[in-house]
Amino acid sequence: MTMVTQLQSCLTQHKSRYDVLNHAATMTTREAARRAGVPPQQMAKPVILDDFQGHWMMAVVPASRHVDLEKVHRLTHRHWRLVHERDFGKRFGDCDLGAIPAVGNLFGLETLIDQSLTEQPDIYFESGRHDELVHMSGKQYMALMPEARSGRLCE
16 A cells, blocks of 8 residues: 555645655654654654634644644634544545644645744655655655745744
8 A cells, every 4th residue: 555645646746756665653753753764853743733613724843843832823813722633533534543644735724834844855744654654855845835834833
């Protein structure tokens, strides 16, 4: 099996140059980075947020960091809470639970990306599976989400 269909289509549509790294299955983004030998500051971790009114957003931070909800509030002028993985349901298509690709527009989500990721030469993110990462240049990664905003989102 390979990456989820939605992601494959998006990468093809954007004529993205990327490679796929296989690794032993993991349950966290940080562990995936470690097993694949990827610097955690280059591993894009998606965090799903809810604005208490049913609007979801994807915040993307390095695997080594955590989202600071107060910083997200200052950037968006809305209050947010974390959405638990068990509440994702079918929202993320054929993705393994907890292995969502860090590309919010694939799922119709507004996306915020931590500034530190926009400065990385290479980005890695889960392919929708627990045993596979997508690797591409930071520039190519940002081109996948032209509407995404960036700012300081981490603690």
